[in-house]
Amino acid sequence: MWRYEHPTEIIFGKSVLQNLGDYLEQSNIKKALLIATNSSVKNGTTADIVNKSAGRILDVVSGIEPNPTIENVEMCAKKARELEVDYIIALGGGSVIDCAKAVCAVVSENCTAIDLMEGKNITKALPLIAIPTVSGASSEVTGTSVISWKEKDLKRAFTSPLLYPKTAVIDPELTYSCPKHVTAISGIDIIAHSLDSLGSVKSNPLTEHFAVQAAKLAFENLEAAVNGNAEAKDQLAFAAVLAGFAFTQTGTTASHACSYILTAKYDIPHAEACAFTLDSWFKINAEYKPLLEIHAKNIGFSNVDELVNALNDLKIKLGLRTTLGELEIPIEDLEIIVRHSLDAANMKNNIAPVDEAMVRNVFRSK
Amino acid sequence: MWRYEHPTEIIFGKSVLQNLGDYLEQSNIKKALLIATNSSVKNGTTADIVNKSAGRILDVVSGIEPNPTIENVEMCAKKARELEVDYIIALGGGSVIDCAKAVCAVVSENCTAIDLMEGKNITKALPLIAIPTVSGASSEVTGTSVISWKEKDLKRAFTSPLLYPKTAVIDPELTYSCPKHVTAISGIDIIAHSLDSLGSVKSNPLTEHFAVQAAKLAFENLEAAVNGNAEAKDQLAFAAVLAGFAFTQTGTTASHACSYILTAKYDIPHAEACAFTLDSWFKINAEYKPLLEIHAKNIGFSNVDELVNALNDLKIKLGLRTTLGELEIPIEDLEIIVRHSLDAANMKNNIAPVDEAMVRNVFRSK
Structure with a gap:
């Protein structure tokens, strides 16, 4: 048995952002706050x-950190309350959209960001229009927000049907000015989300269809996109939507579970950290779930091995680090890494049951 | 630019119907009316x-005609009003679900079925749980209802975001007892919806993914399903969901436009009538939209010609009539058929611009 529900309206196309004013008018949105990435303020x-x-966006807030914090959320929520807005618009990458989702909940619930971090149930949230400027995190089509509480060294993911953006306005032209390394790492995020979703205990024929198409488009277009090809960037924007459709239903799995400690302890960017073990987990999952061989074919490879090799080649071409040495992780840290990886909640979501030795071997093989 | 929004929650799996009671309880549904197909009452x-x-379904109404009428809608609405229900559940094929959608609108709007037929705007509708017993029409995942007003010789399709079922409970086991000819003709409906959607001016990368996968699954599984293979029937139930996801966004096109007069004047079943010209239109559209060659490959054929030939073979194998002679349509009726086909609203939805000569040639080629 499987369930599927996706409440976000998608508006996709080059230059669709130019129609945002009309959309706000048609939707009778009168008082919105725009939370935007610094670069979109600058440019x-x-x-x-x-x-x-036409006066429907009352103010703009920027300055959201790459891993959005409770302070970022509070700053935006304060402004939203002062202006008594009834809509939030987020323009940016995953961080800005994640922050905006938390703002929607905090304002509507009339609570603090700390309340959310401490587990307050989300029962209502302001409606959100999410406009991604990067193709990767897929936050524009997911019901999840990840917020950091630096003081407590805590990072928490909230998931709720109420956190899905009401509308995702996806204008691939916004990604054209993305720096090369951001395009690269975000594109790898699409592949990580897709392959992790295929290895989830919650995957179903519909999410697999989305994940396969997303991975196929990402593999086909990532290099060209990094090299500035506009059509390839359009395809990545679409791939991110498909990947989001998949992993927001299934959750992520082992490669994500193994990434958190790498990011927290060694400051390795999220997608690079996921990609680090992604190849190994896909191979392990394929042994457990033979259907992944067929999926590998539909993604465009002759088998799982070829996909895994292509992934590793791609990582190297894009300048991602692929060994513990390159990450400058001392071998003595291995046991801490293994423990943290095993403890991550999404490890239980992995289709192949994972034990300590397995995680250790995956890291040792790097 | 394209838009996509799909509000229906999908619950899919063998025996999921067994959990309906729990679902009603969890969703706090207390007073529902069940509109059901006659056969599901009998069996x-x-x-x-x-x-x-557990007392949450207050009563059952059946006796809905294959092309549901305003009288069918009124009968169900009367019962729904008497019982003051707050939910409708539909168990059956496209006719029962279409009828139930109209009931949801009529009861909520406190209007008559004739008001709807006369163009009353739908601003609210009772929530609906749709449970298909046949894989084909995809009404369980679309926002359209087709109702007939026999007295006036009128058949009207209503489309509204409010007509999407709140939930589609798809239990493929319900289709296992479907008679062979119903499985066959409904399966052809999936192919007709998919190929028509691919030939729509409103098709987009997302609907094309759905349509390609739906057509692929239907071509791969229809014969086996007709021959009683349970797994093939499971795949058809999923294919119907995918086809519905596609054509509810894009509308149908030329083969549907050419079908209405065949059904109205010669009583040819809907799917057989669509299939009659489907091959010709797919070929015509492929000349206009070369991308259909790639789609034909992804559906599992080497090119459009091979797909079209396979479709014709399949029609013959399944006992569908493929010539005007077999349909017993006199050649003198051709001009009436051409005019009616051209006048159908969804003809404008066809990617290749269609003129009179083109329609005449399509029918003459049969």
Whole structure:
């Protein structure tokens, strides 16, 4: 048995952002706060959007950190309360959209970001329009927000049907100015989400269909996108939607479970940290779930081995580190890494049952 | 630019119907009316469901005609009003689910079925749980209802975001007892919806993914399903979901436009009538939209010609009529058929612009 429900309306196309003003008018949105990435403030995109909103966007907040914090959420929520807005618009990458989702909940619940971090149930949330400027995290089509509480060294993912953006406005042109390394690492995130989703105990024929198509498009287009090809960037924007459709239903699995400690302890970017063990886990999962051989074919490879080799080649081409040495992780840290990886909640979500020796071997093989 | 929104929650799996009682309880549904196909009353399925509902299903209505009428809608609406239900459950094929959708609107709007037929705007509708017993029409995942007003010789399709079922409970086991010819003709409906969707001016990368997968699964499994293979029937149930995801966004196109007069004037079943010209239109559309060659490959054929030939072979194998002679349509009727086909609203939805000569040639080629 499987379930599927996806409440976000998708509006996709080059230059669709130009119609945002009309959309706000048609949807009768009168008082919105725009939470935007610093670069879109600098390059004039936010000013352009505000101008086109005919007074419907009351103010802009920026300065959201790469791993959005409770302070970021509180800053935005304060502004939203002052202005008594009834809508939030997020323009940016996963961090900005994740932050905006938490703001939607905090304002509507009339609670603090710390309340959320401490487990407060989300029963209502302001509606959100999410406009991604990067193709990767897929936060524009997922019901999850990840917020950090630095003081307590805590990072928490909230998932709720109420956190799905009401509308995702995906204008691939916004990704054209993305720096090369951001395009690369975010594209790898699409592959990590897709392959992790295929290895989830919760995957179903529909999520597998999304994940296979997402991985296929990402493998086909990532290098060209990094090299500046606009059509390839359009395809990545679509691949991110498909990957989001998949993993928001299934959750992520072993490669994500093994990534958190790498990011927290060694400051390795999220997607690079996921990609680090992704090949190994896909191979392990394929032994447990033979259907992955067919999926590998549909992704465009002759078998799982070829896919895994192509993934490793791609990582190297894109400048990602693929050995413990390159990550400068001392072998003595291995046991801490293994323990943390095993303890991550999404490890239980992995289709192949995972034990300590397995995680140790995966890291040792690097 | 394209838009996508799909509000229906899908619950899919063998025997999921057994959990309906729990679902009603969890969803706090207290007063529901079950609108069911006659056969499910006879074979005891409805009694079983009512028993498991712990009093949450107040009554059962059946006797819905194959092309549901305004009288069918009124009969169900009367019962729903008497019982003051807050939920409708539909168990059956496309006709029963279509009828139930109209009931949801009529009861909530406190209007008559004739008001709807006369163009009343739908602003609210009772929530609906749709449980298909046949894989084909995909009404369980679409926002459309087709109702007939026999007295006026009128058949109207209503489409509204409010007509999407709240939940589709898809239990492939319900299709296992489907008669061979119903499985066959309904399966052809899946192919007709998919190929028509691929030929729509409104098709987009997402609907094309759904349509390609739906057509692929239907081509791969239809014969085996007709021959009683349970796994093939499971795949068809999934294919119907995918086809519905596609055509509810794009609408149908030329083969459907050419079918209505065949059904109305010569009583040819809907799917057989669509299939009659489907091959020709797919070929015509492929000349206009070369991407259909790639789609034909992804559906499992080497090119469009091979797909079209396979479709014709399949029609013959399944006992569908493929010539005007077999349909007993006199050649003198051709001009009426051409005019009616051209006038159908979804003809404008066809990617290749269609003129009179084109329609005439398609029918003459049969």
